[in-house]
Amino acid sequence: MTNQHMVTENEQNKRVDKLLTELIGDISRSQVQTWLADGHVHVNNGRVKAHYKCQAEDMIEWSLPETEETAIEPEAIPLSIVYEDDDLLVVNKPRGMVIHPSAGHSNGTLVNALLHHCDHLSEINGPNRPGIVHRIDKDTSGLVAVAKNDQAHINLAEQLSTKTMERQYEAVVHGVINHETGLIDAPIGRDPNDRKRMGIVETGKDAVTHFRVLARFNGFTHVSCRLETGRTHQIRVHMKYSGYPIAGDPKYGPRKTLDTGGQVLYAKSLQFNHPRTAEPLYFDVAAPEYFQELLAQLKKDVDRS
Known part of the structure; x- marks a missing residue:
């Protein structure tokens, strides 16, 4: 799937690898640089280097490389859902749950549970991390925002980048x-x-x-x-x-x-603007029992x- 983003005036002169890392959210800058080097990212239909300085109205297009990873299986794991609509969920992740599959954690993750619960999740971070905009550690419980579509994902990742998500x-x-x-x-x-x-x-x-x-x-x-x-x-x-x-x-x-x-x-808490309506949202959970x-x-x- 190909994703697109038109560079705004506020984003002008940012390096393309830095901007794309901010837009996608839960991904490393080095991974984005690899995509650029391998030709998975284009600006105005052409290839650019990681240090390219973006200009207003540049069109960035990226499609993730195919992976040989095993398909993630949906699992009927109970979720503590604090909020949900057509664009996003806010989940109170329990302690001991890994956010997404990785080496040594092929199942029982938040992503496995989300795939069972949702018909659609954003695809920007690839098949291994659908919907995941930001992470918390396995043994850290609490609030995580999840994007159901790519537009919501890009907006939430931008709020993280611009520090408007608290x-x-x-x-x-x-x-x-x-x-x-x-x-x-x-x-x-x-x-x-x-x-x-x-x-x-x-x-x-x-x-x-x-x-x-x-x-x-x-x-x-x-x-x-x-x-x-x-x-x-x-x-x-x-x-x-x-x-x-x-x-x-x-x-x-x-x-x-x-x-x-x-x-x-x-x-404990998350505060951000709704990615579609811009309505201010605030969520708060009590401390876990331990x-x-x-x-x-x-x-x-x-x-x-």
């Missing part, structure tokens, strides 16, 4: 943060010493996280985090960098952390001390 998270971190608010502005990239981890890397992508203290306990702090950007493991990496790693995090937390089955982090139980226990520990 995403709020809550977490419990190690340490007692004395100040009320903070901003972490540090680029994130692959850890050069461990390719399975992300880290603060000078050549990484810009990443900005705002946080606010909600409650303090003995040795821990309950915080709210707002993302300006959406880098892989952003909150987990940034909170570690700030000196307050997320409790229970097996990858970025300290060796001695809480036994919670994963990072104590959930995607999160609430941990807060209650931490409060008891304070009361006893």
